Amino acid sequence: MSDFWVPIYLTFKLAIITTIVLFFLGVFIAYFLAYTKSPFKFLYEALVNVPLFLPPIVLGFYILVIFSPASFVGKFLDTLGIRLVFHFSGLVIGSIIYSLPFMVNPLVSGFRSLPNSLKEAAYTLGKTKFETFFKVLLPNIKPSILSAIVLTFVHTIGEFGVVLMIGGNIPGVTKVASIAIFDASMALNYRLANLYSLIISTVSLSFLVIVFFVNKRFLLNGRS
Amino acid sequence: MVEVKLSKKLFSFELNIDLRIDKGSFVSIFGPSGAGKTTILRLIAGLEKPDFGYIKVDNEIWYSSEDNINLPTRLRKIGFVFQDYALFENMSVGKNIEFALESKSDSKLVDELLELVQLKEYKNQKISILSGGQKQRLALIRALARKPKLLLLDEPMSALDLSLRVSLQDELLLLQKKFNTTALMVSHEVSEVAKLSNYIYIVKDGKILKHGKTQEIFGIDENNVNIIGTVIEKKAGDIIGKVKVLIGVSLIYLPISKELLATLSVGDKVLITINAFKSTISKVSFE
Numbered sequence: 087m088s089d090f091w092v093p094i095y096l097t098f099k100l101a102i103i104t105t106i107v108l109f110f111l112g113v114f115i116a117y118f119l120a121y122t123k124s125p126f127k128f129l130y131e132a133l134v135n136v137p138l139f140l141p142p143i144v145l146g147f148y149i150l151v152i153f154s155p156a157s158f159v160g161k162f163l164d165t166l167g168i169r170l171v172f173h174f175s176g177l178v179i180g181s182i183i184y185s186l187p188f189m190v191n192p193l194v195s196g197f198r199s200l201p202n203s204l205k206e207a208a209y210t211l212g213k214t215k216f217e218t219f220f221k222v223l224l225p226n227i228k229p230s231i232l233s234a235i236v237l238t239f240v241h242t243i244g245e246f247g248v249v250l251m252i253g254g255n256i257p258g259v260t261k262v263a264s265i266a267i268f269d270a271s272m273a274l275n276y277r278l279a280n281l282y283s284l285i286i287s288t289v290s291l292s293f294l295v296i297v298f299f300v301n302k303r304f305l306l307n308g309r310s
Numbered sequence: 311m312v313e314v315k316l317s318k319k320l321f322s323f324e325l326n327i328d329l330r331i332d333k334g335s336f337v338s339i340f341g342p343s344g345a346g347k348t349t350i351l352r353l354i355a356g357l358e359k360p361d362f363g364y365i366k367v368d369n370e371i372w373y374s375s376e377d378n379i380n381l382p383t384r385l386r387k388i389g390f391v392f393q394d395y396a397l398f399e400n401m402s403v404g405k406n407i408e409f410a411l412e413s414k415s416d417s418k419l420v421d422e423l424l425e426l427v428q429l430k431e432y433k434n435q436k437i438s439i440l441s442g443g444q445k446q447r448l449a450l451i452r453a454l455a456r457k458p459k460l461l462l463l464d465e466p467m468s469a470l471d472l473s474l475r476v477s478l479q480d481e482l483l484l485l486q487k488k489f490n491t492t493a494l495m496v497s498h499e500v501s502e503v504a505k506l507s508n509y510i511y512i513v514k515d516g517k518i519l520k521h522g523k524t525q526e527i528f529g530i531d532e533n534n535v536n537i538i539g540t541v542i543e544k545k546a547g548d549i550i551g552k553v554k555v556l557i558g559v560s561l562i563y564l565p566i567s568k569e570l571l572a573t574l575s576v577g578d579k580v581l582i583t584i585n586a587f588k589s590t591i592s593k594v595s596f597e
Binding site for chain 1: 355356357382383384385386388389390392393394396397398399400401409410412452453456
């Protein structure tokens with residue numbers, strides 16, 4: 087692979103892994119948030135949404151501090167032979183935290199938009215919570231799932247602050263497209279910055295168009 | 311035989327009920343909205359937890375606060391028809407039935423069940439193309455598919471227009487007999503309750519005000535023709551008055567004395583009794 091494509095490749099690799107991991111994590115967090123009767127529900131919801139309100143650079147700084155070999159967590163991970171800071175796996179962890187609300191929030195509103203009777207009807211038909219979740223609830227929030235996946239994906243592609251703090255700027259390891267754009271601009275290489283920007287915006291916009299197109303089809307089929 | 315004795319503290323009153331339902335009968339819980347009727351069904355279904363009491367169905371204990379038994383909903387052999395039908399839009403008409411069956415892929419049984427409610431030709435269609443009446447019938451047959459011991463119906467016809475309601479009531483009665491199930495229906499519609507049930511519980515503010523056989527509750531003499539309707543207009547005359555009564559989808563005019571006219575108001579439910587010699591009209595009241 088030529089050097090030009092490496093940051094693009096890293097960006098998509100990061101976005102795909104983040105989205106897949108977050109999907110499985112997000113579905114269960116969202117189910118919990120949508121249906122829990124815990125009095126601390128507001129607290130959990132606030133926690134999930136912290137990345138929305140914290141500047142990415144601040145979030146990145148905290149993650150860096152927590153995972154640095156000087157901290158307790160970092161030391162512990164070091165003894166297991168895991169080093170996250172300035173490694174690709176660190177980027178994945180950072181992105182998961184950063185994009186969490188983008189995955190969870192659409193799923194939560196999807197679950198909440200379903201009438202309770204749907205879930206209850208499945209129980210009265212002798213189904214377990216597990217069956218109800220996979221056969222009734224999840225299939226009925228497909229548009230929300232699609233929105234959540236695309237939002238997470240696009241959001242991860244555009245990430246800069248968190249990635250820079252945790253990963254730095256190591257070519258072939260942590261130098262993703264957004265950092266490459268910054269790097270090229272600083273070096274006054276506007277042609278390169280422009281190319282990267284064009285690729286990123288084309289991909290992001292196409293994804294958004296696809297979501298709105300497909301969601302409209304869902305709506306027309308009588309399920310929103 | 312279903313025995314239910316439950317109490318539960320609700321927002322504005324305490325629910326306190328004691329029901330005894332004979333096997334194979336059609337029993338209605340009748341009362342104004344907000345009387346706790348739906349909660350009773352939800353407690354029996356296990357969708358909500360009572361504070362005290364017990365639920366016993368054919369000698370099987372579903373709930374007992376004393377013995378700390380609380381069978382989860384899925385293990386109670388019930389069919390529940392929700393007010394909004396709660397059909398699964400991600401599945402076809404046929405798959406909705408299949409989902410309810412214990413042994414899967416019994417395509418013949420699905421066909422048979424759909425046939426009973428004239429929906430066989432819609433087997434592979436989406437739920438969204440069904441009409442209100444068809445959705446209601448699908449919800450009903452889906453609830454019956456498991457051959458429940460107890461069929462619970464929560465205002466099953468409230469979303470439908472009157473003429474459709476009347477024909478679906480007949481269908482509901484036939485299916486209940488065919489599946490030989492015990493039915494417990496919640497409704498605030500007098501004519502529906504009178505037509506379908508053989509036993510009625512009248513509930514208000516979480517308490518049972520009155521209960522009895524349908525004939526007793528409505529003061530019906532089986533030797534007469536008995537019709538329940540709603541007063542929609544009153545006209546006072548010089549000597550006698552006149553009322554316009556809506557019965558099903560038709561209207562009738564009845565001459566009545568001025569004294570009687572004064573006791574009726576528009577919206578009242580009335581029982582009209584006709585025998586060989588005369589017709590009488592009286593207000594249906596439950597308190």
